[in-house]
Amino acid sequence: MQGNREAYIKRASMFVEKIEIPSDPYEAEKFIKEFNIRLDSFEKATSKAYNVLQEFFANESYKIGQDIKSMDRIIKNITEQVKNSGFAKIDEGRSSITRINNSIAKRDEIRNKRQGLKKEIAELKEKMRVNEQEMDTLKTSDDFKELAALEQKKSALKEQKEELEHEIGLMISSIAPALKKYSRISLEREKLCKDYLFAPVKTFENDSGLEILKIAEGLKNAITDSSLELKDKKKDKMLANIDQISAERVAEISKRIYDIETQVKELSQRISDSAVRDRYKELKKKHEKLKKDLKGAKTNLNLASRALQDIDIGKLAHDAEEKLARISGRKVNIILPNSQAESQAGQADDVKKADFSAQAGKNHPKDQAVGEDDR
Structure with missing residues (x-):
């Protein structure tokens, strides 16, 4: 208890x-x-x-x-x-004024953001102009022209090597059917035969002893003594293709590839050591970053502009005037402030007055919310 x-x-x-x-x-x-x-x-x-x-x-x-x-x-x-x-209605009227004040603050915030973005865009454009100007100046210099000539020569040598590699591929593919059969009976060179079948160019470049000539000789002998069976028509054609893999041709291709690789290596080193190349790469990288930043700033500016258009302070003021007029039974006029400072000046206190005026006067077209300079 x-x-x-x-x-x-x-x-x-x-x-x-x-x-x-x-x-x-x-x-x-x-x-x-x-x-x-x-x-x-x-x-x-x-x-x-x-x-x-x-x-x-x-x-x-x-x-x-x-x-x-x-x-x-x-x-x-x-x-x-x-x-x-009627406090609920009065509070509803106060809420209307609060919404106007909040919208004005948001509008001014977005306006300031837009001004900042416009300034950022102007600065980025100027930086891009200066950067592009330096790139253009660099392109006309003797050092850059020499660099371009080196890169062009390197590119031409690579094309020559690709042509030789294509020739190697054709040479091996022309004997591939017989080479495949030969790999099964040539225990000594079985692996090398298969390597030539699956990766002819790479195998040729690694074939420092030119074992391809021995393979061609062994293949020819196998066809001639019929240890490798082929139809007569294919036999004659295959022997002709094997004869194309001569010591002179193979040695010439091998030497040309070696010479090209030596020259390419030398040119690559000269290009890599070029100071103008490094500077141009820096400028180009900077240009791409500025371009990306500019695109981002423009996107943000467009988003801010759309957000600004969505803020219809004039309509909010018009609706508040009608609502306050119904509550008080009097005509209510609201003047929208032209600046953020004015929007912060006692507007909430004015609503407590008998006539519920936020300030005085009336002006509520949408252009009040989005000024001419902010469209």
Whole structure:
């Protein structure tokens, strides 16, 4: 019983202590909602203890209960007065002004961002102009012309090597059917034969001993002595193709490839050591970055411009005027500030006046929200 008594007193004390009637009438609705939630919670938490106390301390518990019910009646009375007072409509009017102020702040924020982006774009364009000018100057220099000549010569040598590699491929492919059969009977050169079949160019370039000549000789002998079977028509054609793989031709191709690789290596080193090449690469890399940054800044500017067009402060002001006029029964005029500083100047306080004017006058076309210079 004592435990129930203490629990009930503790809960009741906590309930009463948390009741804080707001001084701002606009907080009344929130206070009422919170009070009703706490009262419901209190009744559920203390129902058992209250029933026990009723048996032993009926008068005391009854008085406490009546006090709480009295508070509940007061709150319900406040609820009714708030409902009839028009505070909800007034608060709705205040919210309209707040939305205008927030939109003005957002508009000014976007305007400032756009100005920053315009400045950034101008700076990036100037940097690109200077960078391109240096690239053009570098291209006309003797060092750059010499570099271009080296790269052109290197490219021509690579083309010559590709032609020789193509010739190697044709040479091996012309004997491929017979070479495939020969690889099965030539135990000594089986692997090398297969390498030539699957990667002729690479195998030729690694064939420092020119073993291809021995393979061609062995293949010819195998066809001649019929240890490698081919039809007569194919036999004659295959022998003719094998004869094309002569020592002179193979040696010439091998030498030309070696000479080309030596020259390419030398040219590559000269190109790599070129200071003008390194500088041009730096300028080109910088150009690509500036180009990317410029594209990003332009995209952000377009997004900001669209966001600015979506802010219709004029319409918000027009709607607020109509709403406040309905609440007050008077004509309400709102003048939109032309700058961020003006938008911060006491507009919220003006709405508390009897005529609900944010300031004075009326001007609400959409162009107020998006000025001529911000389109």
